[in-house]
Amino acid sequence: MxxxxxxxxxxxxxxxxxxxxxxxxxxxxxxxxxxxxxxxxxxxxxxxxxxxxxxxxxxxxxxxxxxxxxxxxxxxxxxxxxxxxxxxxxxxxxxxxxxxxxxxxxxxxxxxxxxxxxxxxxxxxxxxxxxxxxxxxxxxxxxxxxxxxxxxxxxxxxxxxxxxxxxxxxxxxxxxxxxxxxxxxxxxxxxxxxxxxxxxxxAEPEALTIWVAPAAGSDDARAAALASFAAAGIPRPDCVPGTGDAFIVPLSPTVSGDLVLGVWLRHLQEAIGTSGRVAVSVGIAAGRDLGEAHGLATGDEASAVLAGVADAPVVVVVSDDVHRRFVAGSHAGMVYPDSYRRTGTDPESWLRVPGYAMAPHASSARQTKAAAPPAHTAGVVNGPVSNIGSAVIHGSYVNGTVHHSHGTVR
Missing domain, CATH: 3.30.70.1230 (Nucleotide cyclase, GGDEF domain)
Structure with a gap:
């Protein structure tokens, strides 16, 4: 040199x-x-x-x-x-x-x-x-x-x-x-x-890049993620070689952002919650940006919540672009826009802990959890798609009035 x-x-x-x-x-x-x-x-x-x-x-x-x-x-x-x-x-x-x-x-x-x-x-x-x-x-x-x-x-x-x-x-x-x-x-x-x-x-096909980062000592993250894609009715995504558990999910008329951020995350939560051996943070970026997806999954905010909230086996962090395009204003019944909070990072991102009405901070681990949706019944794994008012519900649903966390009718 x-x-x-x-x-x-x-x-x-x-x-x-x-x-x-x-x-x-x-x-x-x-x-x-x-x-x-x-x-x-x-x-x-x-x-x-x-x-x-x-x-x-x-x-x-x-x-x-x-x-x-x-x-x-x-x-x-x-x-x-x-x-x-x-x-x-x-x-x-x-x-x-x-x-x-x-x-x-x-x-x-x-x-x-x-x-x-x-x-x-x-x-x-x-x-x-x-x-x-x-x-x-x-x-x-x-x-x-x-x-x-x-x-x-x-x-x-x-x-x-x-x-x-x-x-x-x-x-x-x-x-x-x-x-x-x-x-x-x-x-x-x-x-x-x-x-x-x-x-x-x-143009490249519109896609989401998903990075699944297991917590220290966890295993089987890739298997749980792949099984969750299949359970959500999403064709097996491209696994990016040499990057850990990273996936490219092309979006199409049959695979939407709502399906990934709603149905797939629900299946991932169920798969990881029942295994007892896996805890993961998930970064989701728009397009095919591996670097951004990795940064979201392994950032300080996701790591702190994953380590500090004992009953949160899954932490999800999405880029501002993903939040703007697929979360904010979404009427899909399992996306839960109100459960995301800003992380205050630069660039901006949004964090959600599936199962919580509002994403907790690591310092407030004992917040009130949202009631879990009913278990899936027999039939198509991601269920029928039902329209209730302006909402789109994937899978089985419960008749009644649904409220946002702040009290307004959903």
Whole structure:
């Protein structure tokens, strides 16, 4: 290990030309010239300084290292607008196979000067996004497009915070999954002037990521979780290898957020409560965010309640996104929106202890538990779906008036 490594984090722009290898030598020469001219002109038009960028060529494209981190907003927004306009003028009178079409990926990551350019995770990450199947598919799906723009999650944060003229709704979320290269990351795709509806085929299926974290000394968490999915009528989910008890549950017309957060959690509570050997905290995140689901399941709040509340074998923590989309305002009879409480963490999350009318704190372990719903009767494991007023009840139900914990009629 050297005494000093010149490590830094910088903006990374990866560019690749469409169908470069199918052209003859003269066409490739002309294309390389047009490519560098296009990017430099668009950068200047956006108020950037391409001459100060360190460029690592790759024949049909290149990788630009931009030390000026303040250039991010201009790179994401006006640079792409200028580049799309330049390409539109260049391609106007050209035959389809002679057009210059580009894949652009943008990332903010680590870089270390090395013998052949730069090393570290940043260059690898941005090139994986540029070469991803969804990015290639976008140019095929939209043959008139001049370019496709791919943003990494760190860069997309600027769009999400409304720091550009672009909106988060302008982008399509995709999953770049390359197991053979040990790469699995979320990215965001946009084709200027093309609706997200047209690109909807590129989007990853809506899903929930569930991380089941056993307490110290517990076992059989995976078996209990899998049995609970089956009992709830949910097809066996994808188990994420090498991550412990983590599951990806694709949502569909037959598998809803209500089913997971209501029926499945009830079956998990029953399975763990009767085993006497397992206590678990469960983190549930939107999409396929393993990191967030793990953080929710193993956070201080979940761990404290699991350790401090003796009769709480299951603690559930959901992300703010999951709470907003699938819990708040839900009318499913087994979701219990009123039983969640804010954790006060950053980012925000919500905690529930199944069986409690209000999620207890570790310091107040002897709160009044909610009456448990009646046991399931024979028939379909998750029962029929019944409508009572505005409520949707999974499984058997009891006639009568149902009240929220604060007294209003449910």
């Amino acid at each position: 050297p005494d000093h490594i010149d490590f830094t984090r910088m903006l990374l722009l990866a560019v690749d030309a469409w169908r470069y290898g199918s052209r003859d030598g003269q066409q490739q020469f002309d294309l390389q010239q047009a490519l560098t001219t296009a990017v430099d002109a668009a950068g200047a038009g956006a108020g950037l300084e391409p001459a100060a960028w360190h460029r690592q060529p790759a024949g049909d494209g290149f990788l630009d290292f931009i030390a000026d981190s303040g250039a991010e907003l201009a790179l994401v927004d006006p640079f792409v607008r200028e580049l799309d306009a330049w390409l539109g003028r260049f391609n106007h009178d050209r035959l389809p196979n002679a057009r210059l079409r580009l894949r652009l990926a943008m990332h903010h990551g680590g870089a270390i000067p090395a013998a052949c350019g730069y090393a570290s995770d940043g260059p690898v990450h941005v090139c994986r996004l540029r070469d991803a199947k969804p990015a290639r598919a976008a140019l095929t799906l939209v043959p008139e497009a001049n370019l496709v723009q791919v943003l990494s999650e760190p860069i997309f944060g600027s769009v999400r915070q409304r720091l550009t003229t672009l909106s988060a709704a302008d982008f399509t979320p995709v999953l770049v999954d390359e197991p053979e290269k040990d790469f699995r990351e979320k990215a965001w795709i946009r084709v200027p002037g093309v609706s997200t509806e047209r690109l909807s085929g590129l």
